[in-house]
Amino acid sequence: MYKIFFKRLMDIVFSSIFLILFFPLFLVLIIIITLDIQENPFFYQKRPGKKEKIFRIVKFKTMKEIYDEKGLLLPDKDRLTTTGKILRKYSIDELPELYNILKGEMSFVGPRPLLPEYLPFYSKTEKIRHSVRPGLTGLAQISGRNKLDWNQRLALDVKYVKNISFISDLYIIGKTILQVLNSKDVSIDPNEYETYLNKEREEKTKL
Secondary structure (H helix, E strand, O other): OHHHHHHHHHHHHHHHHHHHHOHHHHHHHHHHHHHHHOOOOEEEEEEEOHHHOEEEEEEEOOEOOOEOOOOOEOOHHHHEOHHHHHHHHOOHHHOOHHHHHHHOOOEEEOOOOOOHHHHHHOOOOHHHHHHOOOEEEOOHHHOOHHHOOHHHHHHHHHHHHHOOOHHHHHHHHHHHHHHHHOOOOOOOOHHHHHHHHHHHHHHHHHO
16 A cells, blocks of 8 residues: 555655755755856756656756867766765755656655666666656665665665565665765766676677
């Protein structure tokens, strides 16, 4: 009953409450980020959601769009602003995803949405992670994810999906809050998954 009905109901109720409570903070951050990077303060990117349906995730922008002479974006470290570092350190850049939760594209807890180009490389078991809405946080995010390889992280996503419950969601949210306050394991670039995929491609080429 929780997975089918109450989980979504709680997402709607609490995302609505937090969007209202954080509205003054959003206004301040929009002004600060706009002045800092002189660009749109929001970052949009396509991600696969439930049943692999593509949606646009929204975050606060933490990097400037700076290109080299060939028209290619400079490395992240050269584009990340001081304000962006602070936003990422405390996961504040993720707050606009409350809008995605309210719309039903995401949930507070679930597998983190990666990039669409990774979809063809999931195993049949790993694809289970897309049978539920992706989350603002998840089991992999509270399990020392920076110390885990991608196979372990995806396995934790599958484990979460197979064992969804109110208690597990409450535990994940509580531990996430503690990690954010301690600035521990709260920031990871989903593009890092490209390294894992390259290894997978190399292995398949050898076969």
